[in-house]
Amino acid sequence: MREFKMFQADAFTDTVFAGNPAAVLILKDWLPEAGMQAIAAENNLAETAFVIPDAEGYAIRWFTPAQEVAFCGHATLASAHILATEYGATDPIRLSTRKVGTLIVTPEGNGRYGMDLPALSPTPLQTPEIFATLFPGGWVAACRNFENIFVELPSAEDVLTYMPDLAAIETLGPQGLCITAAGGHTHDGKQVDFVSRYFAPAAGIDEDPVTGSTHSTLIPYWSTKLGARPFSAFQASPRGGYLEGCLAGDRVKLTGRAATFMRATICLPD
Structure with missing residues (x-):
């Protein structure tokens, strides 16, 4: 032994x-x-x-x-x-x-x-048909990196209340699905610049509590949309996780x- x-x-x-x-x-x-x-x-x-x-x-x-x-x-x-x-x-x-x-x-x-x-800047995504099932309320934008799909939803509340169809998400293949929106707050009410959640059922993870790697793409994404600056972020899983970060050239500092x-x-x- x-x-x-x-x-x-x-x-x-x-x-x-x-x-x-x-x-x-x-x-x-x-x-x-x-x-x-x-x-x-x-x-x-x-x-x-x-x-x-x-x-x-x-x-x-x-x-x-x-x-x-x-x-x-x-x-x-x-x-x-x-x-x-x-x-x-x-x-x-x-x-x-x-x-x-x-x-x-x-x-x-x-x-x-x-x-x-590393900063994993997002690339364009041709949205699959399953998105109509996954996001009946619509979405703002979608992109991807080498291992995950990212979808911006209309509001932080949409992220917080999102009910994942894990079987449908799994049909996306080995990629995980990260949803995000500007604004929002932590579970105890602290305001943040953006929120997110992450699901990867194909990898055996229904919902990840806090995902550092997705922020290597979320920080560049929101830097493009909101301007490059220090960000506060909250992953709005039931456990929840607070992060701070910024874009620094081709790197992300968290x-x-x-x-x-x-x-x-x-x-x-x-």
């Missing part, structure tokens, strides 16, 4: 039971892919992150309960939080990835972290917090 330390942290929140939970394993070497996928399925969280040392600092991979994904923001934040609080990392933490380059997370103290992510929920030992067969 092999034993490994595993942590669970809530990202984009300063308290447990909010934000987005992610499991984190800091390893010496990658486990077999089937083993990492099995651990993620057993955890049944939106993402489980696996981190190993490399020449630049660390390398990171993310798994949903159903598949490996190309980019995950909240599990990156959770991983940096664990590296900082459990393993003593203090300098900017560089995390190399397989598809989106190097991500940099800087501990700023008091559970606060600055994230330097700020978020994280809180450790669990320290555990998992046991794997030899």
Whole structure:
């Protein structure tokens, strides 16, 4: 029997039971892919992150309960939080990835972290026929990046009250669906510049509580529509998550917090 330390942290929140939970394993070497996928399925969280040392600092991979994904923001934040609080990392933490380059997370103290992510500017989308079913009240605009579809709805209230047809969303294919609108507020009434929600049933995620990676496209999108400036944002899932960010050339700067929920030992067969 092999034993490994595993942590669970809530990202984009300063308290447990909010934000987005992610499991984190800091390893010496990658486990077999089937083993990492099995651990993620057993955890049944939106993402489980696996981190190993490399020449630049660390390398990171993310798994949903159903598949490996190309980019995950909240599990990156959770991983940096664990590296900082459990393993003593203090300098900017560089995390190399397989598809989106190097991500940099800087501990700023008091559970606060600055994230330097690639800007994934949206590209035009030819709206599929299923949109008439998904958005009977209409939509303002639609676009996409390499892994998700983004739809602007007429109002923040439309985002908050949206009732997802998960079976219909799944017909979009492997892409996730992010809906967004200008304005709105957090669950406790704090005004923000834009709100969003994210659904990825094909990846085993009905609704993601807080999605850092979608903001690599939402920040460039709203910078084009509202002018490039610092933004406050709220992902209006039932748990909810507050983010701050801005566009900086070809990068997106996000700020978020994280809180450790669990320290555990998992046991794997030899």
